[in-house]
Amino acid sequence: MNELVRLQDISFQYDEEADYALKGVSFSIYEGEWLAIVGHNGSGKSTLAKLLNGLQYAQEGTISVDGMLLSEDTVWEVRKKIGMVFQNPDNQFVGTTVQDDVAFGLENHGVAREEMVDRVRHSLEKVKMDQFLDQEPHHLSGGQKQRVAIAGVIALRPNLIILDEATSMLDPRGREEVLDTVRELKQDHQMTVISITHDLEEAAKADRIIVMNKGKLYREGSPAEIFQMDEELVQLGLDIPFPVKMSKLFKEKGIPLTKYHLTEEELVNELWTSHSKM
Amino acid sequence: MDITLQNVEYRYQANTPFERLAIEDVSIDLPAGTFLALIGHTGSGKSTVLQHLNALIKPTKGTVKIGDTTITPNKKQKNLKHVRQRVGIVFQFPEHQLFEETVEKDICFGPMNFGVSEQEAKARARRAIQQVGLSEEILLKSPFELSGGQMRRVAIAGVLAMEPDVIVLDEPTAGLDPRGRQDIMNMFASLHQERNLSTVLVTHSMEDASRYADQIAIMHNGKVERKGTPAEIFSNPERLLELGLDVPEVVNLQHKLESAFGRKFAKTCLSMEDLAEEAMKLLKGGDSL
Incomplete structure (x- = not known):
């Protein structure tokens, strides 16, 4: 499998007096895999996501994406390759209608209008929201809003999509809608998926799991290997x-x-x- | 304090072109000390029911009784403060409502708004912060330097400091990690037991509903579809599945075992231990298949 992202000895603290949010973390992400990152609140999962997308920069260590070293100079290139969907459906809807929302990111990247129209339509079809082009966000359910967020991300044709607890505020039906959408995308487009999650049933369906604990990579393995850890998981604040x-x-x-x-x-x-x- | 909803109907924006029927013919009894779980899809009317429980909205038909106060569509209610004080609602993501400079001020805000003295409010804040499992030192911190789970607890402490008789919880564990979820639910279960606090839990988790509630009401399209004990509700999972709702994992597995083995268990199991016992009987093959 081809390596898409490599993290090397990453350490990060939010400010100098604070404890390390991440300490000496190294791992790789491979093309086409579904990687679940699990860990209790405050274990460093979401910090990882922020570093991968250049929302924060590590004090130590390096991140390379598709062979490119992530820095303030390359961050815009890297962001074209990595799309993120955040937790709160209401905090990431920027357009006044569904199609405006998807167009927003494309506009930011200076995509030509004809191509934009085409990509907006196409991405919304992929997430099955093409019937809602002119709907306003408050008419949508949480699951629908997250699917629009996903459409906004895939319109930019990233290689990697990061779900940062993207289903944790949704009801069970909304959660399934979103996960099914991502599974289809992964299958049809060989998309690489990182899912940062508390939902262990979801993690169980991933190709690989990374367990974070107190800012460190605690364990890495297949779902079968990870869940043999049993009570150890409970001690880490997780569930079985x-x-x-x-x-x-x-x-x-x-x-x-x-x-x-x-x-x-x-x-x-x-x-x-x-x-x-x- | 008892709460009764009798044939309650509520229409949003009644008598306008935007009128929308949210709930209809809803009757729910909440005798003091009950633990009721309210289940249903988003849009089934749960939140509308919840807002009737402390008179945030007034029914467009039917009667709501909260303790000695009766609320009907046509009566003007002047003073509902005492009702709101006795029924505390913990809304979804309550930490979004924190606003004060310190945790202590935030917790004291509610009680002082209802006329409690500053000194008494501070005493209540100390009790409430302990009840939610945080230490007193946190009282002097800004709520915004706390972790998500801690903020959630502080917001809940703000409701507990009102010393309500009834507490209404709208998805209190949404977005928390597994340990956080369990801690918060255990906390409400012990408050319910130790203080005989009536509890209404709006949830999508069938596990929580079956573990903590003594009564479950299923809402569907604005009506109460079914009411009963967890055993009654989950002994007939087909109907829940038809409504597109989940059933507890244990019930689901029992269902799968029953169809694989082509036999019904003697009862509906609500705990893992129960299910294991019943399944063992089947596996040991005591009686012939």
């Missing part, structure tokens, strides 16, 4: 996905499960198979 908790309980009761399952389907399957052998 429900199917894993149930698998554990069944094992304690003497059912010889081969592993802690990440999905209910897998768990039901193994219970059924082991039962038919009994």
Whole structure:
């Protein structure tokens, strides 16, 4: 897999007296993967997102994006490659209508009008909001607003999209809408996705997970590897996905499960198979 | 303090071209000491119901009784202060409403607005800050230098300092991390138990509804679709799924096990422990399949 982003020994503090928000963090992000970054509030997850997009600059260490070293000189180039969707749907709607909102970013990047019209339409189709071109934001649900935010991001054709707790203020239906949209984008356009999240069911569906704790990279691995950490996750202020908790309980009761399952389907399957052998 | 909603209807902007029916024929009983969970999609009318609970809005039909105060469409209510004091509402993302220079001033604002002396308000602030699990030192800080979770707690302390009999929580854990969510819910559960505080919880989390509430009301299209205990509500998950609502993970898994094994469990399990027990009976195959 091609490396898209590399963080090398990143340390960052918001001001000199404060504790380090990040300390010596290094990892890579590969093209086409869905990387979930999890960790308790204050673990440094969102700081990471801000550094990746040049909203803050690390005091130590380097970040390179697509071979380019991120600095104040390259930040505008880098921002074309990395799109961000933030937590609060109401804080990132800048246009007075849906299509104006998507056009805003393109205007900022000086895209020609004909191409802009085309890209706005196309991006809104992708997130299934093309029926809402002239709607005002207050007529939209939270999930719809976040999808418009995503359209605004993909109109700029980034290689990487960062969701910074983008679904945490949504109801379950809105959350699914947004995640389904991103999954489709990833599949159809080989988009790389970083999802900063508290939602472990969502993280369980990622290709890879990074666990942050107190500003440090605590662990990195596949969902299966990460969720075998079990109680350790709880100590880090995180939770364990429900199917894993149930698998554990069944094992304690003497059912010889081969592993802690990440999905209910897998768990039901193994219970059924082991039962038919009994 | 008891609260009763009887056949309540509410229309936004009634008698204008923008009139919109928000809730209709809603009857809910909240005897003192109840823990009620209100569930439904965004737009189902939950927030409108919630605003009736402390007379922020007046029904366009029906009756709302809050303690000794009766609120009807045509009666002019002069003084609703005492009602608002006894029913505290924690709105969604309450930390957005913090505004004072210090945490202490922010918590004291509500009680002093209702005529409590400064000295008493400060005493209440100290109690409230402990109830939400923060230390007294935080009282002198600016609310804006706190973390998100701490700000949330301070905002909740501001409502507790009114010393209400009923507390209404609109998605109190939205946006918090798993530990923060659990801490906040445990805090409300113990306030409910220790102080017999009536609690109304508006939530999307079926887990929280089934774990903490003794009554659940499901709102759908402005009406109360169903009411009952968690066991009653979740023993018939089909209807919830039809409405596009979730069911607790435990209930969901039971459902999947039942269809895989082609057999019904003896009861609806609401805890993981229960489910494991029931499933073990099935797996050990006590009675024949």
